[in-house]
Amino acid sequence: MDLKDIPEVKINTDWCKSCGICVAFCPRKVLEMGMFYAQVAHPEACSGCKMCENLCPDFAITVTLPVKTAEKVK
Amino acid sequence: MDYLYYLRQSKMPHIWCDGCGHGIVLKSLLRVIDKLGWDKNDVAVVSGIGCSSRTPGYVDFNTLHTTHGRALAFATGLKIAKPQLHVIVVTGDGDAVAIGGNHFIHAARRNIDISVIIYNNYIYGMTGGQVSPTTPTMKKATTTPFGNPDAPFDISRLAAAAGAAYVARTTVYHYARMDLYIEQALTKKGFSVVEVLSPCPTSYGKLNKLGNGVDMLMYQKENTVSLEKAAQLTPEELENKIVVGVFVDKEQADYQEHYQKVVQKSHNV
Numbered sequence: 001m002d003l004k005d006i007p008e009v010k011i012n013t014d015w016c017k018s019c020g021i022c023v024a025f026c027p028r029k030v031l032e033m034g035m036f037y038a039q040v041a042h043p044e045a046c047s048g049c050k051m052c053e054n055l056c057p058d059f060a061i062t063v064t065l066p067v068k069t070a071e072k073v074k
Numbered sequence: 075m076d077y078l079y080y081l082r083q084s085k086m087p088h089i090w091c092d093g094c095g096h097g098i099v100l101k102s103l104l105r106v107i108d109k110l111g112w113d114k115n116d117v118a119v120v121s122g123i124g125c126s127s128r129t130p131g132y133v134d135f136n137t138l139h140t141t142h143g144r145a146l147a148f149a150t151g152l153k154i155a156k157p158q159l160h161v162i163v164v165t166g167d168g169d170a171v172a173i174g175g176n177h178f179i180h181a182a183r184r185n186i187d188i189s190v191i192i193y194n195n196y197i198y199g200m201t202g203g204q205v206s207p208t209t210p211t212m213k214k215a216t217t218t219p220f221g222n223p224d225a226p227f228d229i230s231r232l233a234a235a236a237g238a239a240y241v242a243r244t245t246v247y248h249y250a251r252m253d254l255y256i257e258q259a260l261t262k263k264g265f266s267v268v269e270v271l272s273p274c275p276t277s278y279g280k281l282n283k284l285g286n287g288v289d290m291l292m293y294q295k296e297n298t299v300s301l302e303k304a305a306q307l308t309p310e311e312l313e314n315k316i317v318v319g320v321f322v323d324k325e326q327a328d329y330q331e332h333y334q335k336v337v338q339k340s341h342n343v
Contacts (some may be wrong), residue, residue: 016290017092054249055291057097058087059077 007048009040009062016060022052075108082134089128093279093287095246095272096193100129102252106260109253118159120149122174125200125274126166126193141179142176142272147183147190155161157330160260161187167194168206171227176209182236182265187330189259189266192229195274203277214281229269235320239264241321245271247294248318255320264328271316 010032011032016037023031023038031052032041037062053063090096107117115164119137121127122145131343136159142147145163153161153221170192179189198204204213208229212221230243240262240333241253252270259266266342273290286292294316301319304312304339 003124012134013240019287021093021288021291025291054101054235055098055247057090057094057101057287058092059081059101060087 006044007046007066009037009043009046009052010062011040012060012062013037015058017058019057021055021057022061025040025055026052027057075105076105080104080107080114080134081132083133088132090125091199091274091276093273093275093290094125094199095195095270095287095291096126096129098246098249099126099191099193099272101255102249103132103164104252106256109257110158110260116158116160117336118146118149118152118156118161119164120152120161121164122169123200124168124169124198125195126164126165126272126332127169129164134297137282141178142313143169143172144192144275145169146177146188148184149179150184150186152185153330154333156185160224161189162260163188163190165190165192167192167196167206167229168198171229171232173206179232179236180240182233182267184329185237185239185264185326187263187265189256189262190268191256191259192267193272194229195272195278195280196226197274197281199274199277203281209278213278215278216281230267233265233267233269237330238322239268239326240266240323242267242319242323243269243271243321244318245278245294245298245316246273247291248298251318257322258323262323264326266335301333317321 018037023033028045029040030046031038048065050063053061115136119130120138121130130139145165149161150162150168158220196209197204203216205218207227209222229298230241231242240259244252244255255268261267279290298316306316
C-alpha cells in the first residue's frame with residue numbers, strides 16, 4: 001500500500017505525558033507506549049477514526065487524513 | 075481542525091496530570107467553537123479557581139480568571155455589560171457547587187444567557203484532594219480518610235430544579251456526545267449547563283484505588299447508562315452507574331429580555 005493513502009499520525013513528544021489513553025483505546029492498536037511517550041508502531045493499520053486525537057488530553061496527537069479520504073468525509 | 079490556532083502555545087503543555095480528562099473537555103469545547111465559526115474576539119471564557127479553572131490560561135479568547143466560586147458572578151456582570159459576547163464559564167465541581175453554590179443556583183434561577191461547563195472529578199484536585207460536595211458517599215478523600223459520610227450533590231438535577239434552560243451530563247470518554255451537548259449549550263438562549271465527568275487519577279483515583287486514567291476511562295465506558303435506559307432500571311441496578319443525557323431543554327425568556335423591559339419602563343418614568 002502506498003503510504004500516501006493512509007492517515008498520518010503525528011505525536012508531539014514535547015507535550016505527551018505518556019498517560020496511555022491513546023494506546024489503550026485505539027481500535028486498531030496502531031500506537032504503543034515507548035519509554036517516555038506514545039509511539040506510532042503500526043501506521044499501516046490506522047483507519048483514521050481520530051479516536052486517539054479526540055481522547056488525547058494533552059493535545060499531543062494529530063491525525064491527518066489522506067486527501068482522498070478527507071474529501072469523502074466532507 | 076487546528077487546535078493550536080485557539081491555544082496560547084507559550085503556556086503549553088498544560089499543568090493537568092497524566093490521565094486527567096480536563097484536556098479532553100477543553101478539546102471538545104474548541105472543536106465546537108471552531109464548528110460554530112465564532113470569532114475569537116466574540117468569545118469570553120471565565121473561570122474561578124481549581125484544576126478546571128486553569129482553562130482560560132491556555133485558550134486564546136477574551137479570558138477572565140476570577141476568585142474562587144465567583145466565576146458566575148463575574149460572568150453575569152460581563153454578559154450584562156457586553157451582551158454581544160458569547161460568555162462561557164468553565165468551572166469545577168468544588169468551584170461551582172461548594173463555594174460558588176449560591177451563585178450557581180441563582181444564575182440558573184435568573185436564566186441569564188451564559189453557558190457553564192462543569193468539569194466534575196468528584197474532588198478538589200488542585201489543593202490536595204479534599205472532599206467536595208460531589209464526592210460519592212463513603213468514598214475517600216484526604217480530609218475523609220475513612221470515607222465521606224455525606225450524600226453527594228447531583229449537579230444536573232440541581233441545575234434543572236433551579237431553573238436552567240438546558241442541562242446535560244456526559245463523560246469525557248463519550249466525546250462525540252460531549253461535542254453535541256456543548257454545541258447545544260453554547261447555542262441555547264438562557265442558562266445552559268453541561269456537566270462533564272472527568273477522571274482524576276492523581277487524587278480521587280489514587281485514594282479510592284480506581285487505577286490510572288486509562289482504568290477510569292474504561293470504567294466510564296462500561297458503566298454509563300442513558301437517561302431513557304435508567305428510567306427502566308431499579309435503584310439497585312443503578313448503583314455505581316453513571317446516568318448521562320439531556321435533563322432539560324426548554325425555551326423560556328432569559329434575563330436579558332426581562333431586564334430590557336425594566337430599562338424601558340425606567341425611561342418612561
